[in-house]
Structure formats: structure tokens, C-alpha cells
Amino acid sequence: MPGARIAIIGHLSIDEIAIEGERYENMGGVACYAALAARALGADVKIISRIGEDFPKSYLETLRRAGVDLSDVQVMAQGRTTRFEISYLGDKRVMRLLSRAGDIELKLHHEDLDGIYLGPIAWEFDLDSIRRLIEEGARLLLDPQGLMRTIDASGFIRLRRLDLRIPGLWILRISREEAEILANSSKLAEVIDYLGTLGAEVTILTLGGEGALILHSSRIIRVPCYPVKVVDPTGAGDVFGGAFLVEFLRSQDLEWAAAIGSAMASLVVESKGFHPLLSPNIVEEARRRARMIRESIKRL
Secondary structure (H helix, E strand, O other), X not given: OOOOEEEEEOOOEEEEEEEOOEEEEEEEXXXXXXXXXXXXXXXXXXXXXXXEOOOOHHHHHHHHHOOOEEEEEEEEOOOOOEEEEEEXXXXXXXXXXXXXXXXOOOOOOHHHOOEEEEOOOOOOOOHHHHHHHHHOOOOEEEOOHHHHEEXXXXXXXXXXXXXXXOOOOOEEEEEHHHHHHXXXXXXXXXXXXXXHOXXXXXXXXXXXXXXXXXXXXXXXEEEOOOOXXXXXXXXXXXXXXXXXHHHHHHHOOHHHHHHHHHHHHHHHOOOOOOHHHHOOOHHHHHHHHHHHHHHOOEEO
16 A cells, blocks of 8 residues: 555654763654654645743754644644653663643544554543544554553653553554553463453564564564664664554564564664654665564564
């Protein structure tokens, strides 16, 4: 399916990142990373989001130049953009919410879309609205990270258990940390068993440096990472999801879509922020890496 039409729904954010003794600010959010990955692969992409007037115009211009449709990005005259402070301590990530934009209403003409990527980062919408959208016939990829988050009195993010049994959900994209919270277990076999009870047609379990597992019907495949030096892991899972969605819509080839997702994620972590996704050579390099990754995919 050339030129797949997708909408990505969730807050664009401003991320204050601290890693390896360095601090910098960047555009963030699932909507940013998944949209740029999907556009690089040729999809027709619309972002549905809410931001404040504090959101840098240069970020919006970056998205426009990449060809992303921003007509449904609402700029609030009063109110601030969702902003996170993100600190990496070895393999651990500590997040603090500094401000939050308003809720997003899940009402859209999904009949014109091949797929919708729901990427909440700060409880922009709820599970009931997701279920209603599915009942209307929408094909959804859900990344539940922003639904599972809660904050303490100082704004630090914690994860909470949530009932993610959503009948009719097409694709679930979830990190190992989130899945372990849902399954109440750190044992991978138990996590996989639990994810199988949620009912998504396809489940993508990203495992950081260990790659990913894809669950589809009775099949489980292990997708390796392409070996790179990680500079900034921010957005890697979002890129995997956006790239997977586009390639799966285009080819209906689960393994190739997974290999492209892994390859694109390996490219974004090699530098700071979203900038690698703007490289004119990213698709050529992603396909080269994906061919190598596919050869190492294992069927479990």
C-alpha cells in the first residue's frame, strides 16, 4: 500500500533531556517520533495534538518541512505545552512532568485513514474513548505509555497497572517495563502469556537493547537490534511503532515490517533527538539494516 494514510494522536512535547552529563532541549512525544519515521517511509501523516504558545515555532516548521499535516494541531492561547524533564541514569530513565497540555477528543473521520496511531504521553484521552473509536470501525495501534503514567507530588512519573483488554484492538506497542507492570511479573515468559490475554491482533513488545518480540495469532518472532552505539534512546520505541505501522500497511509482511521498525529505531538512537529521521539517506540505510535484521529473526 504506497502512501498509507495515517493519523497520530497525542501530545507533542518539549523534552529537557539529561544524559551522559549533557543537558539539552528537544521536541518529543510519540507524535513527533512516530510521525517523522512514518513520513520518511512515504506515508501521508496527520498529527492531532494540543500545544501551548510556548511550543517553539521552529519545531512546527521542522514537521511542516517533513510534510506532516499539522492542520489538527491546536495551539492554546492560554496553557502550556506538555513538558518533561528526562534523566538517563545508566539503563534507567527518570521522568518528571513539568507541564501538561489539555485533553484531546478522539473524534475524527477515520474512514479516510488506513490506520491511527494512538500515542498518549500524559493521559490525553481515556480507554472508553479508545473503545468507542474501535466500535466505529477504526484500525488502531495503541502505545499505552501515557495512560499508565501517574505522578507524585513532585511531578515524578510512575507506572500503574491498567486493564488493557480492548476488544478489536489491531496493534499494541508496549515496552518491557510497561508490560512487566501489567503482568505483575519480571519473567519474560509470564509477560508474554499475559500479553496474549489482552486480545490485540498484533502485539509489539520492545525490549530495548535486546530487540523486540512480535506476537501474532499463535506466532512469536524475536527481532534483533542492529548493533550501534546508543547516544540517546529517547523515542526509539515510538520510531519502531511508526515505521512498523507504515511497512505493515504497505506490505502485510510481519517480519519485514518488524525488521524496518528495528532498523529505523537503531538509526534514531545514534544521535540526539529526532534529527536522524530527517536525513535524506535514512530510508536507504534503514532498508540495508532491515535486510540484515530479517536474516536473524527467529521464530519461537
